[in-house]
Amino acid sequence: MALQFLALTFLLVFFPLLAAQVQEEPDSLIQGAPQETEMCQRPRWDPELHLAPDLQEYKKNEEVMLSCPEGLQPSYTHIRCSREVQNIIRGKPVYREVWLGRASSGSWIRIRSRVECVEVLEVVPGTVDVTSTTIKLNWTCSFPDACQHIQATCRLAGPSSPPCEAEELTGAEILHGKMGTFTCPPLQPFTDYTVTISVPPSTVLFSWVIRTKEAVPQKPEPLQLDASNGTLRWKALPSCRGEIVGYQLNITARAPQDGGFVQIERLQLSSRTTEHPLPAYGPGTRYAVAVRGLTAAGPGAAALRDFHTNGSETPGPPDGCSRLVLDTSASQGTAVLPLHPISQPPESASEHQLLVAVTHNSSVLEDACSGELQPSNHSHPPEPYVAAVLNLTAPTDFMLGDGTRGHGFHNAPLHPGWDYTALLRLARRSPQAVPLNCGCFLVAGQSPRPWPGIVIGVVVLLVLVLLFAVIVWFVQSRRRKAVSIKAKENI
Template sequence: MGTFTCPPLQPFTDYTVTISVPPSTVLFSWMIRTKETVPQKPEQLQLDASTGTLRWKALPSCRGEITGYQLNITARASQDGGFLQIERLRLSSQTTEHPLPTYGPGTTYVVAVRGLTAAGPGAAAQFHTNGSETPDGCSRLVLNTSLSQGTAVLPLHPISWRPEAASEHQLLVAVTHNSTVLEDACSGELQPSNHSHPADPYVAAVLNLSAPTDFVLGDGTRGHGFHNAPLHPGWDYTALLRLARRSAQAETFTCVCYSFSMGQESIPLLQRLPVLMAFVLAAVVLVLGIFLLPLFIRQKCNRSNASEINSSIPLQKCRRGASNLNTLILVEELLDALKRLQRAEIEAEQMEDESVDRHEAGRLGEYQKLASSLCHSCSAGKELCNEGKNRYKSIIPYDHCRVVLQPSDTGNDYINASYVDSYRSPHFFIAAQGPLPGTVVDFWQMVWQEKTSVIVMLTGLVEHNRIKCEQYWPEQQQVYGDFTVTLNNTRTTMGIITRVFCLQKAGYALPRTVEQFHYMQWPDHEVPRNPAQLLCLVEMVNKSGSESPAGPVLVHCSAGIGRTGTFIALDFLLKMAKTEGKVDVFHCVQRLREQRVCMVQTKEQYAFLYEVLLEGLLCGCTAVPVERVVSHISCLQGAEIQSQNSILEKEFKAVQKFSELFQLLPCREAEKPSNQPKNRKPGILPADSFRPILMSSLNSDGSPGYINAVFANVRLQPSGAWGCRE
């Protein structure tokens, strides 16, 4: 086998390769095309003075197919107090001209034009115009500032020269008057102030500015995740009031600049001495920390509960599961079946001989029969190069149903995510772990590759002081590898945060819309605090998916098994009930565990599936957003009396039927002879699990006192109120 290296070839060119032997026998002949490369710099940039239109010569496709042009327009003006505007546009490949924005005399423009191919943007051609009054960098607005104790009072005015201007402004702070730094700050994605890097540009505040107002910069307040940090004496500052507008093809940043100095304060040596000593002490602590930190980390890593990353979630004792259980239930018999299961559980709990290793009954007995061991091979997740991509070392995807990433520059195709079926819908879901800092790019690559348009997030970023998921979305816009993610909209309805993202991949003309439903009222390893919200979430996800059908729905929590598995199982069972009039919780969960280990992680989550399924089939999603309450009531009142009563009566009967489950709960304390006189009605007794214990009022035998009252949940806060008999 021989090799031959060709001389340098032209990009994006067809070549015919022929191998022959003398005199003229052709052994092989085939055609190849070399890869595309970035285009050359555009030529012949000209400005039509009469129309203010910039034109350039169309680029040839000799280096690759021209997919469009990218324009960056920077305008600096001195009128109206001065402003800086940066506009970035993406134009089609057929467009070779664009009108410059007009701001009148005193405006200076810098325009950069570059071509785009699948290989990326090419070199930029620049065009400069000079206004009659060339400003020095960003035009400085002369202010009557009041400087004291690290603050400056800025008289802010809404940016009003753009008709599409919104009311929400950002106030940026840069420790400089340099025009280049200010341009980068005006169009950049800045972070909150960082006390470790106080000289870096930062966002001080987000303001709903609709009228002139005086703003105190540096007062130390916090809001919207930003810190209005105190200003430093002797530093020169430029504050930029920014308004941003983004779309799929363009983004515009408009800034008004406020430049000022905090002045210089001399500090006597005796006053500086404590500060100097503090710095020396801090340096000593830092040096000691450098030597002691590795030892501390090694000790911490040896503790079982020290770190979530790459730690192990303890699984139940390994079981292969049972397949011969008859757990199929008709929908109309679900309430009675659940009552039977609950009675069996209560009887098992009331066994007096606690030393006997009793067998779990009811739903808990079913849960014990589920497979909990690894059912299939998962060699990819165990590879050494992939261990760092697993949040928990015991939770890895099966090889046969893992999501395989398309080849990338790293050559690694692994992500901790699995294809999971819904009812009669193969690969309807992707169940994934919450992204790690090093897997955010992989996460967005999977979203793009699988054409996912809906993401369901069932965890907080931090829970119980442990990081459960890396924030993989921006506050406004951010680039993750080849992907640019822009947050277009955020709204909260019925406890569910909905975020709408614009996802753009480099080299692709058309962006995609991705909708994220973030539900945070679900503690780890537990059940949702409000089951009705979860039912509404399932309905919202299916409605969104049906309106814009695309790839699999991506569901994740932290490990991607407990809350994720419960959500997917609920969706499966609701669809099964609607289609067949039957449900089978056990075999549904068993099937999910064939596709991802330990789906529906705890026995509480398994038991909850029965209850939320019953609530969904009896009541459906009855939650009404606050903004629609009036219209909902009007709709009921506008119906005929008979119809109106039937709707309300149906809901009330559903509540009564569902409450039969709670009537089975033991009320042993209320039934004691000594407490029966304290009950107004013998049939209305507080369950032991919901009853407040009166430690301030003890019985004669020293036991806590009794009152006929129960805790009740209010506005998602457990045990936030209590009700009692009259």
């Protein structure tokens, strides 16, 4: 009986103590490792991170090295396991594991964000600037200490070959600091270059193949004329400075009469065309020819040549060209032009345009013929303008200066006393549907005779002569009278 009593007493005393211990233990494990635990679990950061040593648990203050794949860098290269007090429960500290990272200053600081592998150096998006002779980009360095030995280079992406030989570039630029701009040395247009940013000896951070933009082409030479058939020829341009998309051909033909102003042609030919016949206007005609190559960057320098046909006989006017004296009405400001359509290929779409200029200057007329269409601006004297657009299929008399309007142009009245030149231009679209082929033909004008002005001038001159005669008579009369009075006094 005594033994049972002792057992019961032991249970009554031990059970409350056991219950208290059970209640206390969960509190000591809340949000952290048990106080006696001195280990840290492997951090769950970027899977590309490599830890050395590579373990699942690390001891307190054990230093671990972090590394990344080539071209990437971790936020911290050295970390270590540590523990800090998270909370105090019932007077006892609750610990949790933390990781410390070594800063560039050498001190250890608490890592509060996820450690990842990031690019050491980044090219700023949208800053790559490419011209025909330069490649330029802006860069930023996430870890300036790691960027002290980074270098940037430009190299030809492949071997060059005639006729588009390019020089190989040498040298490299060392990048320093947190940010900057890298510019390749002077480059050649329309050429592939490899831009490389690397860490010697062999770690490549970035590598791009970039083609410089196109530039205008060189001159298409030699420019020659086959005298047997009047065909102009030139050598096809290589695509060294850009893809050749065509050729611009400007021809000015001057006949021996009318100051040499005959016709202007503005043509754009395909990239496959390397010859074109000159318009034939008979012996003595002089031609000024300019040929330019075209790329996406525009027309290049012109190959210029002057040619002339042999012979001294004066040829007749070219087909469609007329030299006329205008039947001018001084009172109405009009002139009648007998116009004839300019010959054209039957399949070409074209229109006749009548231009007016207050001049006979040949260079001004050339500019007017090849320039953009503009209506009369009512200036005094007016700039060359388009008076009308005509559907000219047969000879017709056209009243210039009758004041009518059409197609956005104004057939403005002519000003009496001004010297006009009318130009009939054939605007014809080429098969490429890009250029304008213009033939300008001189229709010489004659201004109305200024008889009223002449009459007024003669009348004014007569009045002045009469007035002068009266003054002379008056002066002489006074002089004679004075002499007579003096003679009487002497007697």
